[in-house]
Amino acid sequence: MLPENHNEFRSDTFTTPTESMIKSISLASIGDSVYNEDKDTIALEKRIAEMMGFEEGLFCCSGTLSNQIALRSHLLQPPHSIICDNRGHVFVHEAGGLATLSQAMVTDIIASNGLYLTLEDIINRYIPDDGDIHAAPTRVVSLENTIHGLIHPIEEIKRISEWCHDNGLILHLDGARIWDASIATGIDFKEYGKYFDSISVCLSKGLGAPIGSVLVGSKKFILKANHFKKQNGGGIRQCGMLARMAMVAIDENFSKMKSAHIMAKEVADYAENLGLIFEIPCQTNFIFLDPLKNKIDPKIITPIGEKYNIKISGFRLSFSFQTSKEAVENLKLALKEIKEYSETNPYDSNKAVGLYHSGNKK
Numbered sequence: 306m307l308p309e310n311h312n313e314f315r316s317d318t319f320t321t322p323t324e325s326m327i328k329s330i331s332l333a334s335i336g337d338s339v340y341n342e343d344k345d346t347i348a349l350e351k352r353i354a355e356m357m358g359f360e361e362g363l364f365c366c367s368g369t370l371s372n373q374i375a376l377r378s379h380l381l382q383p384p385h386s387i388i389c390d391n392r393g394h395v396f397v398h399e400a401g402g403l404a405t406l407s408q409a410m411v412t413d414i415i416a417s418n419g420l421y422l423t424l425e426d427i428i429n430r431y432i433p434d435d436g437d438i439h440a441a442p443t444r445v446v447s448l449e450n451t452i453h454g455l456i457h458p459i460e461e462i463k464r465i466s467e468w469c470h471d472n473g474l475i476l477h478l479d480g481a482r483i484w485d486a487s488i489a490t491g492i493d494f495k496e497y498g499k500y501f502d503s504i505s506v507c508l509s510k511g512l513g514a515p516i517g518s519v520l521v522g523s524k525k526f527i528l529k530a531n532h533f534k535k536q537n538g539g540g541i542r543q544c545g546m547l548a549r550m551a552m553v554a555i556d557e558n559f560s561k562m563k564s565a566h567i568m569a570k571e572v573a574d575y576a577e578n579l580g581l582i583f584e585i586p587c588q589t590n591f592i593f594l595d596p597l598k599n600k601i602d603p604k605i606i607t608p609i610g611e612k613y614n615i616k617i618s619g620f621r622l623s624f625s626f627q628t629s630k631e632a633v634e635n636l637k638l639a640l641k642e643i644k645e646y647s648e649t650n651p652y653d654s655n656k657a658v659g660l661y662h663s664g665n666k667k
């Protein structure tokens with residue numbers, strides 16, 4: 306039974322639970338996880354914490370909540386700020402949670418190499434806590450791996466981690482797609498985990514769980530994060546059904562995720578041969594076409610996709626293990642038509658084209 310979203314290229318958040326995941330619900334525990342009494346939730350939290358090499362885990366209903374309560378738990382006393390990539394989800398796509406929940410300023414950095422933050426990028430923008438009352442000192446560095454599908458090299462992560470900890474800073478990882486980073490590099494989760502104070506691990510992206518993330522960290526950190534989770538309406542009662550599906554997803558889908566990388570590379574090679582230009586290299590399950598250099602009118606993307614029975618919008622193409630081969634072939638046809646149209650109708654955009662708004666925002 307192919308999942309409904311086999312022709313979905315907008316995001317890997319559209320993955321859907323498999324039949325065995327749905328069947329597993331009937332076996333799920335039904336304890337109240339606010340009272341920490343749900344066996345399957347406890348088992349999932351323990352499993353992810355152990356996989357990443359941390360003391361404890363905390364199931365959250367979303368990666369946004371997981372990231373924001375992690376950063377809130379690290380950020381104790383304003384004025385303070387965090388450093389992150391200017392594309393970082395915690396900054397760009399979590400509705401300003403850092404300002405409201407953490408009262409934090411953000412030093413968002415454009416990676417000087419165009420790919421990932423280096424230690425030098427961070428040192429150049431770091432705000433020391435040196436008594437200057439004009440400043441909001443840096444307390445946390447928040448990385449993301451993968452970021453827009455790009456892999457953050459472990460050697461750079463190691464350099465950043467050592468410097469952060471030598472300078473009294475905390476290092477958080479938005480590991481929404483740490484699964485993809487591990488698949489692409491062969492690096493074990495624990496090897497990544499040892500450099501961070503906390504990691505938010507999404508279950509609902511390429512892995513295929515319908516909901517949620519697990520935040521991992523020290524026992525003391527998770528205790529406080531759970532407090533902020535409850536404060537923000539994140540307490541879930543019978544969470545076992547979600548945990549059970551996530552367990553099945555890890556057991557059955559993780560091994561299939563490499564297929565998304567293979568399909569993405571196949572389409573990237575095809576697009577390159579068409580003469581399409583990429584914003585960043587295709588390293589895992591995303592392709593990012595360059596919105597400006599390709600002179601593509603964003604408004605044509607979705608309609609041309611519909612013509613070939615695929616769902617595309619904006620300039621990011623996302624692949625998952627549920628993407629069908631038929632949809633990949635249709636995507637190639639759509640890209641060919643988009644390229645040909647743009648050659649005869651070049652589009653010069655003078656407006657930012659957001660990841661999620663194809664065309665000029667209304």
Ligand SMILES: Cc1ncc(COP(=O)(O)O)c(C=O)c1O
Nearest residue numbers: 318367368369370394479481509
């Ligand atoms: C890198 C990254 N981090 C965090 C999230 C947040 O996850 P959620 O959508 O579950 O809030 C997403 C997307 O959903 C993401 O792409």
Ligand SMILES: C[C@@H](O)[C@H](N)C(=O)O
Nearest residue numbers: 315316317318398661
């Ligand atoms: C938009 C963002 O929240 C989502 N994670 C995506 O990558 O599609």
